[in-house]
Amino acid sequence: MKNIKTLFAAFLMLTIIPLLSVAQEDDQVMKARSGKFALTNAKIYTVTNGIIEKGTIIINNGVIEAVGANVTIPADAEVFDYNGKEIYPGMIDGGTTLGLAEIGSISEANDFREFGQLTPQMQALTAVNPNSVSIPVTRVSGVTTVWTMPRGGALAGTAASINLFGYTPDQMFAGSKGIVMTFPSAGGGRRFRRLSPEEAKKRQERALKTINEAWDKAELYAKIENSDEVRSYPEIEALVPVVKGEMMLFIETNSAKDILATIEWVKERGYKQVILTGVSEGWRVADKIAESGLSVITGPVQAIPTRQSDNYDAAYANPGIMSKAGVKVALRTMEAENVRNLPYHAGFAAAYGMGREEALKAITINAAEILGISDQVGSIEVGKKANIFVATGDPFETATKITDLFIDGYKVPMTSRQIRLYDEFLNRTPGVDKSKKAIDIKKR
Amino acid sequence: MKMKNILTILLALFSTMALAQVKKGDVLIKGGTVLTVTNGTLENTDVLVRNGKISKIGKNLRAPRGVETVDATGKFVMPGIIDAHSHIAGSAINEGTSQVTAEVSMEDVVNPLDVSIYRALAGGVTSIHLMHGSANVIGGQNETLKLRYGYTNPDDLRFEGAPRTIKFALGENPTRGGRSRGIQPQSRMGVENMIRNSFTQAVAYKKKWDAYRADKSARKVAPEYDLRMQTLVDIMNGDVLVHCHSYRADEIYMLMKVFSDFNIPKLTFQHANEAYKVAPELAAFGASASVFADWWAYKLEVYYSTAYNAAILTNNGVTTSINSDSGELIRHLFHEAAKTQKYGNLSDDESLALITLNPAKQLGIDNRVGSIEEGKDADIAIFDGHPLSVYAIPLMTFVDGVKYFDKATDKGDMRLYVNPESSIEEVMIYDRHDDHRCLEGANALNLRELFSNKK
Numbered sequence: 001m002k003n004i005k006t007l008f009a010a011f012l013m014l015t016i017i018p019l020l021s022v023a024q025e026d027d028q029v030m031k032a033r034s035g036k037f038a039l040t041n042a043k044i045y046t047v048t049n050g051i052i053e054k055g056t057i058i059i060n061n062g063v064i065e066a067v068g069a070n071v072t073i074p075a076d077a078e079v080f081d082y083n084g085k086e087i088y089p090g091m092i093d094g095g096t097t098l099g100l101a102e103i104g105s106i107s108e109a110n111d112f113r114e115f116g117q118l119t120p121q122m123q124a125l126t127a128v129n130p131n132s133v134s135i136p137v138t139r140v141s142g143v144t145t146v147w148t149m150p151r152g153g154a155l156a157g158t159a160a161s162i163n164l165f166g167y168t169p170d171q172m173f174a175g176s177k178g179i180v181m182t183f184p185s186a187g188g189g190r191r192f193r194r195l196s197p198e199e200a201k202k203r204q205e206r207a208l209k210t211i212n213e214a215w216d217k218a219e220l221y222a223k224i225e226n227s228d229e230v231r232s233y234p235e236i237e238a239l240v241p242v243v244k245g246e247m248m249l250f251i252e253t254n255s256a257k258d259i260l261a262t263i264e265w266v267k268e269r270g271y272k273q274v275i276l277t278g279v280s281e282g283w284r285v286a287d288k289i290a291e292s293g294l295s296v297i298t299g300p301v302q303a304i305p306t307r308q309s310d311n312y313d314a315a316y317a318n319p320g321i322m323s324k325a326g327v328k329v330a331l332r333t334m335e336a337e338n339v340r341n342l343p344y345h346a347g348f349a350a351a352y353g354m355g356r357e358e359a360l361k362a363i364t365i366n367a368a369e370i371l372g373i374s375d376q377v378g379s380i381e382v383g384k385k386a387n388i389f390v391a392t393g394d395p396f397e398t399a400t401k402i403t404d405l406f407i408d409g410y411k412v413p414m415t416s417r418q419i420r421l422y423d424e425f426l427n428r429t430p431g432v433d434k435s436k437k438a439i440d441i442k443k444r
Numbered sequence: 445m446k447m448k449n450i451l452t453i454l455l456a457l458f459s460t461m462a463l464a465q466v467k468k469g470d471v472l473i474k475g476g477t478v479l480t481v482t483n484g485t486l487e488n489t490d491v492l493v494r495n496g497k498i499s500k501i502g503k504n505l506r507a508p509r510g511v512e513t514v515d516a517t518g519k520f521v522m523p524g525i526i527d528a529h530s531h532i533a534g535s536a537i538n539e540g541t542s543q544v545t546a547e548v549s550m551e552d553v554v555n556p557l558d559v560s561i562y563r564a565l566a567g568g569v570t571s572i573h574l575m576h577g578s579a580n581v582i583g584g585q586n587e588t589l590k591l592r593y594g595y596t597n598p599d600d601l602r603f604e605g606a607p608r609t610i611k612f613a614l615g616e617n618p619t620r621g622g623r624s625r626g627i628q629p630q631s632r633m634g635v636e637n638m639i640r641n642s643f644t645q646a647v648a649y650k651k652k653w654d655a656y657r658a659d660k661s662a663r664k665v666a667p668e669y670d671l672r673m674q675t676l677v678d679i680m681n682g683d684v685l686v687h688c689h690s691y692r693a694d695e696i697y698m699l700m701k702v703f704s705d706f707n708i709p710k711l712t713f714q715h716a717n718e719a720y721k722v723a724p725e726l727a728a729f730g731a732s733a734s735v736f737a738d739w740w741a742y743k744l745e746v747y748y749s750t751a752y753n754a755a756i757l758t759n760n761g762v763t764t765s766i767n768s769d770s771g772e773l774i775r776h777l778f779h780e781a782a783k784t785q786k787y788g789n790l791s792d793d794e795s796l797a798l799i800t801l802n803p804a805k806q807l808g809i810d811n812r813v814g815s816i817e818e819g820k821d822a823d824i825a826i827f828d829g830h831p832l833s834v835y836a837i838p839l840m841t842f843v844d845g846v847k848y849f850d851k852a853t854d855k856g857d858m859r860l861y862v863n864p865e866s867s868i869e870e871v872m873i874y875d876r877h878d879d880h881r882c883l884e885g886a887n888a889l890n891l892r893e894l895f896s897n898k899k
Contacts, residue, residue, distance in 0.1 A: 347834030
């Protein structure tokens with residue numbers, strides 16, 4: 001009898017109580033929390049100071065307070081034992097519209113494109129929606145920082161680096177901004193919009209003239225901006241910090257010819273903080289890019305080659321070829337909803353010549369340096385912001401899972417709408433009532 | 445009567461002559477890790493191919509005289525990848541002049557010169573389902589192809605003996621067409637109505653022909669032949685497999701009910717981003733799903749997607765494949781399949797089946813391809829690492845035992861055709877948003893929609 005009672009109690013413990021706790025969890029809102037955290041017993045990829053086989057990281061006040069193999073854990077720290085796991089600095093995507101684009105085909109849900117060719121004063125950060133469903137979907141894959149950018153015209157706007165946690169754009173702001181410019185292409189446009197060589201040339205000349213006039217004005221404006229006579233001229237004012245060397249200029253340029261023309265243009269203009277973006281055909285002119293000393297943000301890596309005659313793997317190999325030539329390379333996805341695939345773009349770059357170590361740098365420290373935020377993020381170093389993720393293994397490997405996430409020192413819950421839908425629908429309740437079939441079919 | 449027989453024999457001769465032009469290979473693939481998909485992983489195993497078929501799988505097999513040996517030591521051998529949703533090698537995609545165009549077929553627009561075919565081979569792909577677009581509710585018939593790159597006759601790429609299939613489309617794409625032209629359907633109600641009406645007409649058409657055939661009188665008059673109606677009858681007879689572009693759970697459920705009412709047993713949902721919501725119903729019906737690994741949010745009807753879709757479907761017993769619908773994605777379907785291990789813990793065999801055996805089942809060609817088994821076609825891909833690893837590089841791809849891709853001897857420019865009129869080669873910067881061809885050519889009047897980011 002006693003045995004049966006014990007059995008019954010055990011039965012209750014094993015079945016009913018877990019059910020209850022699950023039911024409770026359903027109603028709970030999972031919130032991020034801050035505190036003093038000790039992440040211990042993990043293999044730590046610092047990126048800038050090698051690999052610590054079994055180490056500890058102390059996070060306090062949002063920053064990394066200590067990192068190493070022999071770190072004393074403070075008595076008041078909450079300890080996370082990550083035995084058997086790997087810790088990496090949060091990945092950084094060098095080019096996205098994350099936060100600006102919610103649903104592709106619905107123009108009302110897209111805020112990355114403003115009307116006009118010259119709109120450099122348009123602030124991406126203003127339009128970042130901190131509650132975009134894509135943001136949790138992205139960060140639970142280990143991407144913690146992105147460059148989010150306006151797209152469209154010749155000078156589309158001002159892009160910003162954002163961390164993927166926060167409730168206002170300012171809470172998310174990662175500390176750097178830059179003007180986005182598209183270098184007029186000598187090429188024939190995209191699918192559906194092929195131009196003859198003559199038309200393309202004409203179009204390029206016209207676009208170059210527009211851009212050059214704007215920059216001429218900006219240079220003039222920089223000289224006279226303190227005069228009382230100067231009228232407000234927002235689109236030109238936005239360019240002045242670039243002219244003065246105080247702000248970054250990101251120039252989108254892709255074909256070999258355009259890349260070389262862009263390098264010449266930059267040399268003539270003499271602007272100091274210029275970054276080349278896109279650079280799809282960088283592999284054709286890698287030495288010239290290296291010579292120019294300009295850094296590159298390239299991608300997507302999983303892309304079709306630019307020419308029919310190209311090697312099938314030209315886009316996969318592009319980052320590695322540039323990096324081997326001595327160019328500082330960061331990667332980007334050019335995605336909004338699938339920025340989460342950044343580690344796979346890096347994995348393909350690694351496999352096709354870049355190597356794993358360089359590819360890891362391309363989405364951490366190189367990206368941070370190029371985006372001007374390496375004092376804050378991009379590696380696991382004392383004093384840097386605690387943007388960190390914990391993985392079951394190599395994060396480039398497709399099957400690897402990210403298990404824990406820290407952004408800005410907050411321990412961010414590992415949930416997203418996609419994960420919640422999985423939890424709800426894996427074993428749906430109710431399932432199918434086999435006794436009265438809603439959909440009956442006479443099998444032949 | 446005699447004349448008829450001679451004609452038949454002549455016709456048969458012609459058709460075998462056409463087939464005879466397609467090469468069948470002999471090769472011994474030695475010492476690889478063989479991922480059979482149906483029979484687990486065989487370490488250090490040889491695969492002998494004779495005359496385009498897998499003739500023997502085992503250890504220490506010897507190459508018969510004159511048969512080339514490929515050393516696959518340390519490498520991975522898997523069944524050629526099958527893409528159940530592709531638009532490469534299609535010179536046209538949509539016949540959008542009517543909401544029902546069952547009479548047209550992609551077999552008439554196969555472009556064997558498309559360099560995308562070679563690029564897909566370089567991703568281990570051996571077969572594709574070249575699909576009609578999704579502009580109309582009942583679209584055109586699709587064509588199953590083998591990627592025999594190098595042949596210039598479209599017929600040489602056809603997967604001989606593959607069942608006929610047809611494209612249907614639900615949701616935003618056909619209703620957008622209806623709205624822009626001021627016709628039905630403009631809602632999911634109209635889509636259902638259009639399909640029911642079409643099948644009801646086809647039933648009447650079939651009745652007329654059945655009566656005609658049953659009529660013994662000498663002076664009977666045949667009803668008018670209608671290829672569109674006949675194709676719908678073929679669907680109801682189970683001779684044409686339906687592959688339906690769909691996203692939302694409600695429309696997926698709707699079509700199962702319609703098919704149930706018309707007694708159509710086989711049905712594959714394409715894209716089916718919300719199939720996970722009705723997975724038990726799909727399993728009960730026996731319908732299958734061909735999905736993306738992680739594409740979502742490009743339009744409203746895919747906003748409530750989850751990358752766990754394939755895993756939820758697989759765990760609920762739904763035959764599921766992962767497709768590309770893209771000239772880019774098709775080159776790394778092995779990587780797309782691997783995502784189901786991150787999103788839902790599928791096993792290696794389950795993941796690999798998503799791009800081999802399962803799409804073969806959905807296309808009705810699983811008796812021929814989809815696994816490495818004796819007697820099946822020698823459509824095989826060799827990788828330098830496990831194909832589910834992000835670092836895996838496809839090395840060789842065989843169709844019918846003939847090597848159509850070899851990384852070691854890849855000569856870079858693999859075009860079969862160079863436009864003699866273009867002096868400078870076009871440079872096209874890849875943009876994922878330009879890569880969707882489901883609505884291409886659908887509605888030439890509405891250019892803005894056509895050029896924007898729409899699938």
